[in-house]
Amino acid sequence: MTRSDPQPHYSERLGVPAAYWGIALFFGLSFVTAVTFMLGELILLVSTVATVGLIAWTLLAWGSLRITVDADGVRVGPSLLEWRYIGTVAVADRAVKARVLARDDAFLGLRPYVTGLVLIGVIDEADPHLCWLVSSRDPEELVRAIEDNRPSGVTEPAEHSRLDSGE
Incomplete structure (x- = not known):
């Protein structure tokens, strides 16, 4: 084995399971819908997109451990x-x-x-x-x-x- 060997001998990524995605999206979107529903469609839409983006960013970062x-x-x-x-x-x-x-x-x-x-x-x-x-x-x-x-x-x-x- 030499240091110039580019191939890893073992590699594993500890991605977040699908259940965590489901739970995070369910609770995140439920909260956003309950809080912003009466504030209008535009605020509801922006809040929903922002919440999904934040949840996805968090779970992708958390599950990126290699x-x-x-x-x-x-x-x-x-x-x-x-x-x-x-x-x-x-x-x-x-x-x-x-x-x-x-x-x-x-x-x-x-x-x-x-x-x-x-x-x-x-x-x-x-x-x-x-x-x-x-x-x-x-x-x-x-x-x-x-x-x-x-x-x-x-x-x-x-x-x-x-x-x-x-x-």
């Missing part, structure tokens, strides 16, 4: 964790999620509509993040992609992560 594993490392949105700083990687359960969320030094790439979680240890002492906790629709596949694409010169650390040591 996770990729490529030659440079693991990317979550605009953030990159380079290979040399990636420690232990594992599928996280509820207990691990609770431990990580109780701390303020974890990088979170979470979406509430995605139940799978992956914990990525950070082995850079200068990094303010203890670990990355990332949502994934297929956490086992994400862990496998990270482990399978870890460069040969970069090995997994033998020591426990700072999360396990209670720091």
